Amino acid sequence: NRQWIFANTPQGALTEATFRWQETPMPQPGDGEVLVRTRMLSLDPANRAWMNGATYREQVLPGDVMHGFTLGEVVASNVPDFAPGDLVDSMGGWQDYAALPAAALVKRNRRHTPELLIGVLGVTGLTAYHGLFDIGEPRPGDVVLVSAAAGAVGTIVGQLARLAGCRVVGIAGGQAKCDWLVRELGFDAAVDYKAADFHKQLRVATPNGVDVYFDNVGGVCLDAALLAMNLGGRIVCCGAVSQYDTGATGGSPLLPGVVVTKRLRMQGFIVLDYAAQQDQAEARLAGWIESGAVRSILDIVDGLENAPASLIRLLAGGNLGKMAIRVS
Ligand code: NDP
Numbered sequence: 001n002r003q004w005i006f007a008n009t010p011q012g013a014l015t016e017a018t019f020r021w022q023e024t025p026m027p028q029p030g031d032g033e034v035l036v037r038t039r040m041l042s043l044d045p046a047n048r049a050w051m052n053g054a055t056y057r058e059q060v061l062p063g064d065v066m067h068g069f070t071l072g073e074v075v076a077s078n079v080p081d082f083a084p085g086d087l088v089d090s091m092g093g094w095q096d097y098a099a100l101p102a103a104a105l106v107k108r109n110r111r112h113t114p115e116l117l118i119g120v121l122g123v124t125g126l127t128a129y130h131g132l133f134d135i136g137e138p139r140p141g142d143v144v145l146v147s148a149a150a151g152a153v154g155t156i157v158g159q160l161a162r163l164a165g166c167r168v169v170g171i172a173g174g175q176a177k178c179d180w181l182v183r184e185l186g187f188d189a190a191v192d193y194k195a196a197d198f199h200k201q202l203r204v205a206t207p208n209g210v211d212v213y214f215d216n217v218g219g220v221c222l223d224a225a226l227l228a229m230n231l232g233g234r235i236v237c238c239g240a241v242s243q244y245d246t247g248a249t250g251g252s253p254l255l256p257g258v259v260v261t262k263r264l265r266m267q268g269f270i271v272l273d274y275a276a277q278q279d280q281a282e283a284r285l286a287g288w289i290e291s292g293a294v295r296s297i298l299d300i301v302d303g304l305e306n307a308p309a310s311l312i313r314l315l316a317g318g319n320l321g322k323m324a325i326r327v328s
Helices: 045-052 114-118 123-136 152-163 175-185 198-205 219-228 255-261 271-291 304-315
Strands: 002-006 019-023 033-042 070-077 087-090 097-101 106-108 143-146 167-172 189-192 210-215 229-237 265-268 298-302 322-326
Touching (some): 002 304, 019 304, 033 087, 033 114, 033 304, 045 304, 070 114, 087 114, 114 322, 123 210, 123 229, 123 271, 143 152, 152 210, 152 271, 152 322, 167 175, 167 198, 167 219, 219 229, 298 304
Parallel strands (some): 143 167, 143 210, 167 189, 210 229, 229 265
Antiparallel strands (some): 002 019, 033 097, 033 322, 070 087
């Protein structure tokens, strides 16, 4: 069983020295457990935040098999609810096989491909869906701004907001990603937060202000969005990727005053809060994928051995769409 061990807590930006490769005997499922073979390993910016602690879940500790969301296939089962061949979501971690308690598994619909199940029909799509619709509450004609727009969640948020009849503006790093968002994904405009004239680009792209800001990053993008918000606007606090790898903290001095005077609503959420609505959201997302209304943008890397380098690339913005490792 090939594994990546979380060897030591990184100080500053993640490097490959954080991880150690090891090979161990195949795990055996005990009572109430299921042996799952990893098919796809999701790489998420949150993986880096889990190393720092103080998130919505347990911290990754040195010596652990690196934690990660996986889509796996059951190979042996000691419980009646799961049979070999079933596809399951779990926290299988960065390894080929895991013996897991049945209660920790969620069975998925085999009708869909593993690539869709780990992306648009997984955490990524559900995060975009619930964050935008349940918290952002976009109305036709609203201006929706989304950061990390060329990433996994951002590409879906932008497409869903277009379907909801909104004008969609993306924030991304670099002109190439901005051009791609407009040309390939139908964004009305995209602005480059790394450009010297970022604030001017944003003013030009949002002449009528912003009604919904879907915040994936915090930092300078959130500051710029606060200035652009309209009265009564909604800010969906989805993530703070600008802080995970840099340790940057500290809020915007703009924040309290602007939220008050503009009567803004800022609300955070964790997609797991919506587990009870997963089937309905998944069915709607699947319908849009099948009709071609929403495109699944994937950045899939073959081979478990490439997980550390790929997570480093993700945090540096080297991805387009959902990044995952095809393990088997
Ligand atoms: P992405 O695919 O969007 O990858 C992260 C992106 O962040 C990179 O591509 C990079 O794009 C951008 N980025 C990196 N550093 C910075 C920075 N300093 N400032 C601005 N942008 C930066 O990841 P996901 O779509 O998987 O995740 C997006 C966000 O959603 C994350 O914050 C994540 O934690 C959050 N999330 C929240 C969930 C919830 O339940 N609340 C569930 C799942 C995800 P660029 O080139 O544009 O810089």
